[in-house]
Amino acid sequence: MTNRYLPTPVLHRVVEKDGLVFVGGTACDDTSLDIAGQTRQTIAKLETYLEAAGSDKSKLLFATIYLSDLSLKPGMSDVWAEWIPAESLPARATICPGDLGPGVLIEVTLIAYK
Template identity: 50%
Template sequence: MTERLLRAPSLYRVVKHNGIAYIGGIVADDDSQDMGGQTREVLAKLDTYLKEAKSDRSKLLSATIFITDMNVKPDMDAAWKEWFAPDELPARATIGVADLGERTLIELIATAHY
């Protein structure tokens, strides 16, 4: 059975199916922050969505991160490493993109088991 949680205007934040939670489209609400700040906010929201899915960061399987400026990727990486225990890091890809919307620097999608 498929379960959809946390409806937004054009998507559900979490879709659960067969033991896997698919989490998509996380961006910071406060887009005045720098890359480190936006990353921390995105990860805090991911924590909330994981809890809603009856999961947690230790159960993350993969993450795809889209960022608008690869020059500030080290700031994103620093926030990422602060958030995870070293032995709980998921598989990850970081992709540079031209635009995520005005002042949005990062967007995250993730997959976790529950």
């Protein structure tokens, strides 16, 4: 089976394959925000991408969260916990690769099902 790419503006950001939805690295647009603000803005974009693929946050299987500094993890985790109820939490990895780009504090990739 071939991959199905969603149309612009999410082209190549979201790929569907065999009932799974893969969302590539997503970050906020406003890098002047603190970690809570950047996390909220990133989550809003992720919701749009999941919806475009016919999925939603209740169908998340795995998330990889990249932080520019691991000291930001508590602020990100507070917003993440507000977004996803405890009974729907996906498996998650939080890593610190270092520089995510000028002013970018968080980037997220997801795997969900339809």
